[in-house]
Amino acid sequence: MQSALAKLNSRLADFEAPKALSLFEWFGELGNFCARLAKAAISPPYEGRELVRQLDEVGSKSLPLVALAGAATGVVLSLQTYASFSRFGAQSLLPAVIVHSLVEESGPIVTGLIVAGRVGAGIGAELGSMRVTEQIDAIEASAVNPYKYLVATRVQACILMLPLLTLAADACGILMGWLTNTLTEPTSLQLFLEAGTKTLTFNDFLPPTLKTAVFGLIVGLIACFQGMRTRGGTEGVGRAATSSVVLSSLGIVLADVLLVRLILVFFP
Amino acid sequence: MEGHAPAIVVEGLRKSFGPQRVLNGVNLRVEYGETLSVLGRSGTGKSVLLKLIVGLLKPDAGSIAIQGRDIAGLSLDQLNGIRKKIGFLFQQAALYDSLTVGENVAFPLKRHTSMSAAERRDRVRELLKQVGMEEHQGKMPSQISGGMQKRVGLARALALDPNILLFDEPTTGLDPITAGEIEELILRMQEQRRAASIVVTHDLHGAKTISDRLALVHEGNVLIEGAFEDLESSQDEFVSRFLRQGS
Numbered sequence: 121m122q123s124a125l126a127k128l129n130s131r132l133a134d135f136e137a138p139k140a141l142s143l144f145e146w147f148g149e150l151g152n153f154c155a156r157l158a159k160a161a162i163s164p165p166y167e168g169r170e171l172v173r174q175l176d177e178v179g180s181k182s183l184p185l186v187a188l189a190g191a192a193t194g195v196v197l198s199l200q201t202y203a204s205f206s207r208f209g210a211q212s213l214l215p216a217v218i219v220h221s222l223v224e225e226s227g228p229i230v231t232g233l234i235v236a237g238r239v240g241a242g243i244g245a246e247l248g249s250m251r252v253t254e255q256i257d258a259i260e261a262s263a264v265n266p267y268k269y270l271v272a273t274r275v276q277a278c279i280l281m282l283p284l285l286t287l288a289a290d291a292c293g294i295l296m297g298w299l300t301n302t303l304t305e306p307t308s309l310q311l312f313l314e315a316g317t318k319t320l321t322f323n324d325f326l327p328p329t330l331k332t333a334v335f336g337l338i339v340g341l342i343a344c345f346q347g348m349r350t351r352g353g354t355e356g357v358g359r360a361a362t363s364s365v366v367l368s369s370l371g372i373v374l375a376d377v378l379l380v381r382l383i384l385v386f387f388p
Numbered sequence: 389m390e391g392h393a394p395a396i397v398v399e400g401l402r403k404s405f406g407p408q409r410v411l412n413g414v415n416l417r418v419e420y421g422e423t424l425s426v427l428g429r430s431g432t433g434k435s436v437l438l439k440l441i442v443g444l445l446k447p448d449a450g451s452i453a454i455q456g457r458d459i460a461g462l463s464l465d466q467l468n469g470i471r472k473k474i475g476f477l478f479q480q481a482a483l484y485d486s487l488t489v490g491e492n493v494a495f496p497l498k499r500h501t502s503m504s505a506a507e508r509r510d511r512v513r514e515l516l517k518q519v520g521m522e523e524h525q526g527k528m529p530s531q532i533s534g535g536m537q538k539r540v541g542l543a544r545a546l547a548l549d550p551n552i553l554l555f556d557e558p559t560t561g562l563d564p565i566t567a568g569e570i571e572e573l574i575l576r577m578q579e580q581r582r583a584a585s586i587v588v589t590h591d592l593h594g595a596k597t598i599s600d601r602l603a604l605v606h607e608g609n610v611l612i613e614g615a616f617e618d619l620e621s622s623q624d625e626f627v628s629r630f631l632r633q634g635s
Contacts, residue, residue, distance in 0.1 A: 250484075258482035261442050262496045262544075263468035 153345050157275065160267035167273050174277035178239050182285055189234045190289030193226050194218065194297035202304060211305060212315070218297040219316030224328045227290040229376055232335035234289075235282060236368040240343040243274055244364030247347025248357040256348070271344045278340030282332040290329075323387035331379045338371040393456025394419050395552050395584030396441060401450035402608075403436055410436050412608030413450065420551065421582040425595035427630070428605035434588040435479065437605075438554045441586070442474055443467045454552065472500055475545030475583075479556045481537035483529040489516070489540050490525035496547045515543040519573060535566035542573060553577070553585040559594050567591065571598050592631065604630060 201217050247270060250256050259266045298312040343364040350360040398416040402409070410433035418424050426434050439445045441452055443459055452459050454470050462470070483492050493512045497503055503511065516522045519539040524532055532540070538558060545553065558574060559567035571594050578585055578598070589595050595602055596616045603613040604627060612619055612627050619627055 253480055253485075254478045254482040255484055257439070257444050258476070258478055258484070260444055261471060261474070261476040261478075262499070263471040264496075264499055265464070265468075 149349065150345055153348070154341070156267045157271050157341070157344075160265055161272040161276065163268075167269050170269060170273045171276055174273045175281060177242075178235070178274075178277040179281040179284060182235055182238055182281070183288060185238055186231050186234050186285045186289050187292045189230050190222070190227060190292035191296040193230050193289070194222060194293030194295065195300045197221055197226065197293070198297040198300035202301065214301055215298070215307075215312045215316035216319055218301075219294055219313075219320060220324065222290050222293040222297070223320065223325055225380070227293055228286050228328050228332045228335070229372070231282065231286040231289045232332055232339070232372040232376075233369055235278070235285065235336070236339050236372055237365055239278060240339050240364040240368040241361045243340070243343035244347045245357055245361040247344060248350035248360035251348060251350040252353055252356060266348075271348065274344055275337065275340035278336035279333050280336070282336035282339075283329050286329050286332045327383045327387045331376075331383065334375055334379060335372045338375055339368045342368040342371060393453075395422075395455060396586065397451075397453040398437075398441070399451050399453075401437070401440060401452065402448045403433065403440060403445065404448055409608055411440075411447075414605070414608070414610055416586075416603060416610065416613075418584045418586060420584045422601065423578055423585040423587060423599040425587045425589055425599035425602045426605060427589060427592065427595055427602055429630075430590070432605045433608060434605055435556050438476070438556050438586065438588055442471060442476055442554060472496075472548050473550050474552045474554060475548070475550035477538070477541050477545045477553075477555045477558055479560060481529075481534075481541035483537055483540055483544070485529050487529075488525065489521065489527050489529065489532065492529070492540060493543045493547055495544065500548060511547070515547060516540070518546070518577075519543045533566075535562050535570065538562070538570055539573065542570075542577070546577065549581075551581065551583045553581075553583045555585065555587040555589075557589055558587065559589065559591050567594060574598050 197218050198214070201214055201221075202211065205211050205214055205217070247256070250270070256266050256270070259269060294313070294316065295309075298307070298309055301307065301312065346360045346364045346367065350356045352359075394417055396416065396418040398414055401411050401414040403411040414433075414437065416424065416426075416437075426437065428434050436445060440447050441454070443462075447460075455473070457470065459467060459470060483489075484495065487495065490512050493515050494508055497508050497511060501508075512525070513522060516525055519542050521532075521536060521539050521543065524536065524540075529537055529540070542558075555574065558570050562570065574585075574587070575598050577583075587595065587599060601614060602616060602619055604611045604619065606626055612622055612624065619631060622628065
């Protein structure tokens with residue numbers, strides 16, 4: 121019995137060791153990647169043109185999707201809260217609940233997750249495909265730093281664009297929330313906004329919007345990292361795209377927990 | 389050219405990937421005006437050798453000197469200074485698929501020269517004309533054939549007027565006519581520039597046409613090096629088999 125247990129234990133150890141090792145390796149490589157990225161991002165020359173191209177890629181091209189997701193969130197919030205609040209005769213609180221919920225949490229997290237899906241997959245697949253077709257080697261062989269040209273520009277674009285996309289999601293959500301609400305209880309947009317923003321303070325609005333810059337950093341960093349370390353042909357490209365989305369979405373959700381706590385502490 | 393130092397000197401080069409030893413003490417020397425073809429079976433580390441020379445990979449042991457400078461201890465800026473003197477044609481051309489043919493060729497010019505936009509346009513046109521791709525300037529890489537991509541890759545490799553050229557299987561996957569055209573192009577460039585070139589290839593016939601010397605890599609080492617006749621007169625069983633199968 122004891123020898124059987126020892127055998128099982130040794131098998132488990134064999135199984136766990138490579139997994140634990142590869143996890144440590146992954147974090148080690150990520151640390152090294154961050155150091156190279158930081159050095160490339162702060163030292164001149166700067167890749168202004170590529171940054172503008174990436175701002176367009178991350179920002180303008182994600183806008184319709186983010187706006188649609190924001191609008192859908194607004195509709196759902198309006199329908200759900202109306203159903204619940206009408207039971208208690210608290211319909212007058214509806215605008216404030218919709219606005220607060222969208223601005224403080226739903227807008228930022230929905231935008232972060234939508235961008236993680238669209239942009240994260242795009243960056244992971246693009247860089248992964250460039251890696252396996254030796255385009256990244258060709259950039260390096262041309263005496264151009266790929267961390268500066270490819271990585272820094274994409275990460276910067278994600279950091280800069282996420283807060284702006286969040287504003288768009290918030291605006292669309294509020295607008296659609298009002299529209300849904302007004303179908304059952306006709307109210308003017310001005311009145312809805314006044315009621316919704318009456319209790320909204322600077323601390324309710326700015327920190328949650330700016331926290332999405334951290335979401336942008338997570339999406340850009342993880343997607344570029346997974347793309348740059350792609351191995352193994354088209355299968356590897358698929359893996360890079362999938363892992364970029366999964367890991368950056370997970371990173372956003374976990375970071376949100378921490379950031380919400382920090383915001384509540386520093387901006388009560 | 390560049391003083392009296394040889395263009396490329398490789399000594400005792402070793403490289404492993406995990407447990408697999410790819411290069412096991414390779415020695416090579418290439419002078420300016422000379423073309424060396426590196427032959428060998430697939431997976432013998434020929435492409436790895438080129439990537440080590442251009443600093444894309446780090447060797448486990450041994451040294452690589454470009455124009456008399458050992459590249460091992462160089463900073464990234466110093467290494468990039470050397471890379472600007474090296475033109476590299478990749479196996480699949482490795483054109484940037486988000487840029488047009490013209491933008492691909494202009495890529496190194498934009499970053500490493502102070503040329504005006506008009507001067508750059510002229511230079512791109514001239515380079516593409518040299519490889520017969522002038523009228524395809526506005527196309528995307530996906531819109532041109534593999535042979536055309538190699539031509540564009542060659543134009544891009546020549547953009548900064550390098551005096552060292554590295555070709556990674558320049559004719560692999562091409563039909564015999566296109567392969568012949570690429571070989572002619574390489575020969576012409578070599579005659580015009582008197583550069584030091586290393587051509588990694590499986591194509592024995594092409595290697596014979598374009599090179600001054602050949603080196604046969606086997607089991608991580610250079611088994612034999614010399615003119616084609618030297619290889620032909622070798623008594624080594626592997627060399628004879630390689631020449632027999634390749635011709």
